[in-house]
Amino acid sequence: MSNGAEPQTQSLSSRERCPKASGLESLAPLVxxxxxxxxxxxxxxxxxIPAWINGSLLRNGPGKFEFGEDRYTHWxxxxxxxHRFHIYEGNVTYSSRFLRSDSYTLxxxxxxxVVSEFGTLAMPDPCKNIFARFFSRFQVPKATDNANVNFVKYKGDYYVSTETNYMRRVDPQSLETKEKVDWSQYVAVNAATAHPHYDREGAAYNMGNSYGRSGFFYTIIRIPPPEERTEKEDSADLSGAEVICSIPAPESRKPSYYHSFVMSENYFVFVEQPIKLDLLKFMLYKIQGKSFHKVMSWEPQCDTIFHLVCRHTGKESQVKYHAAPMFTLHQINAFExxxxxxxDMCCGDDGEVIGEFTLENLRRDSGEEMDKFYNSMCRNLPRRYVLPLNVDEKAPLDQNLVNLHNCKATAKKxxxxxxxxxxxxLHNDELLQYGGLEFPQINYNEYNGRPYRYFYACGFGHVLADSLLxxxxxxxxxxxxxxPGLYPSEPIFVAAPTAAEEDDGVVLSVIITPRKVISQLTHIYALKRKKLQ
Structure with a gap:
């Protein structure tokens, strides 16, 4: 909760600062x-396409929104x-497959x-008798394996993932679906994010959670680097995965929702934001006929708390870093x-936005209806927070401890x-013309966890991204x-093989348009160094 020690100043939210849009076209063809x-x-x-770009761009996302007469309600x-775009010697081929998850198959x-998702509750089988339908509402809801968020890589294998305890291993060339992988079979967690981090030795790190009689814990997981494997060992392998840190939630019944986490060379940071999950409602939501996202609530009376953890020891700092309530999905980078x-993170002032991406909203008519929805939304903007690492009893009270050159962020004990x-x-007013930004990417292999200068993102002058920044x-x-009329996806930076500068390379993005929707998304734009052209 807010400690009251820091005076609260009146400032405009990102919703109020961004210019109002008018005449927006419908996005119905895109969803x-x-x-x-x-x-x-x-x-x-x-x-x-530069001749040195050879490989595959793999993308993942929702592609089917109905079965029979049933319709999903949330994007x-x-x-x-x-999706796979295979690039070789200046040519590109495209292929796509639905993930053959248990959810898709059933x-x-x-x-x-028949399987509930984030915003859609599966209803009881109408063919069952009334008693069977009634008691089916009391069954513990099963987690979905509809891994539609991201491609990730563990120990040399490719997986698609979402935010449950299930992933699916896939063949990155044929996009064939392979076995379902349950995190809980390898490490004591109930779920994990779809956005791991990787170190320079090849180890992967992710954030999960665990809960039981002793409470709710946010957990940081380490997956070791890949080892040499024989062709006969064509199976998922997360052996050696371990929980290296467990952070207890202050309120075990109302933990914080998180989508990703922060990693620098020597530290992890878990951002405990005031989007809360009501676990009691979670257990009852099927009985009440509500979808999962209804158990989430934005509670701006609570502070945002940053938990600092040493990567080498797994120990959490005794110092807790508080900030005003904010909402974040994706971090840009962190360094010491x-x-x-x-x-550096993409942040908003209203965590209610995550529940607003219903298909009903995204399919609004062009013009007034779409304008009204867009102008009501909070915009995410880049922000910089600075944590002093050496805070002890000698640190003065109520004085700014940040003395970095040309830095306006503050930290007061x-x-x-x-x-x-x-x-x-972390921006000037020019960004507001493009409606804020999200899906940030950097030159990850060389600059993740290190001082950097450039990042790339999607601008949101519409409900969905309509520019690259x-x-x-x-x-x-x-x-x-x-x-106008072109909608890009998350930009991916690819460094040139002889790169001498941080931004020496290209940015790849998949571009689509509602005016001429192509089910095979065939537009890739390569953006040259120091220019977006």
Whole structure:
């Protein structure tokens, strides 16, 4: 809860600061079911793809929104469709497959929705008698394996993942679905994020949770680097995975929702934000006829708390870092400098936004209806928080401890083992013209956990991303790629093989348009160094 030690200032939210939009076109064509393309097809190339780009761009997301007469209600619920753009010697082929998850298979067999998702509750089988339908509501809801969020890599294998305890191993070339993997069979967690981090030795790190009689814990997991494997060992292998830190939730029955976590060279940071999950409602939501996202609540009376953990020992710092309530899904980068941990994140002022991406909202008519929805939404903007790493009894009270050059973020010790943070806006007013940003990416292999200068993201001048952005965090200069009617996906930075500078390379993004929707998404844009053109 807010400690009251830090005076609360009146400031405009990102919703109030961003210009109002008008005349927005409908996005309905972008959120409808598509057909898979399992056999690779050629694509039309406009311009030139650098000859050194050879490999596959793998994308994942919802691609089917109904079974029979049943319809999903939330964008996050659609059945996972995997996409592969294979780039070789300036040519590109495209293929796609639906993930053959248990959810997809069962729904297909019954020709209706039988597995609940984030925003859609599966109803009892109408063919059962009234007593069977009644008691089915009291069954513990099963977690979905509809892994439609991200491609991840553990010990050399590729998986698609979501935010439950289940992943699916996949073949990155054929997109064939392989075995279902349950995190809890390898390590004591009930779920894990779809956004792991990787170190330079090849180990992977993720964040999960566990709960039982002793309470609810946020857990940090380490998966060791890949070992040499024989061709006969064609099976999932998460052996050696271990929980290296467990952070108890202050309220065991109302833990914080999280989508990702922060990692620097020597530290993890778990951001405990005031989006709460009511576990009692979670156990009852099926009885009450509510979908999972209804158990989440935005509670802005609570502070945001940053938990600092040493990567080498797994020990959590006794110091708790508090900040004003905010909402974050994705971190940009974090690094250590002169006794401080600098964290850059995409943040918003209203955590209710996660429940607003219903298909009903996304399919609103062009013009007034779509404008009204967009203008009511909170925008996420880049912010910098700075954590002083050496806070002891000698640190003065109520004085700014941050002395980094040209840094406007503050950190004040308000009581023993508690520090209150205020952020620095990591942008200028130009960004507001593009509606804020999300899905940040950096030159990850070289600069993750280290001081950096550039990141790339999607701009949101519409409900879905409608521009690509390049941000210089030193100067806050912005470069923009935007064409009306084109909607890009998360940008992926690929460094040139002879890169001498941080931004020497290209950015890859899949572009689609509602004016001419192509079920085989065949547009890839390569954005050259220092330009978005």
């Amino acid at each position: 409808h079911s598509v057909e898979e393309t399992p056999d690779p097809i050629p694509t039309t190339i406009k311009g030139t 996050f619920d659609g059945m996972a469709m995997m 729904n297909s067999e019954k020709n209706r929705i 400098e002169n006794g401080f941990l600098v964290m 308000t009581k023993p083992e508690e520090v209150y943070l205020t952020h620095e806006e 390049k941000m210089d965090v030193h100067t806050k200069e912005l470069k923009v790629w935007h064409y």
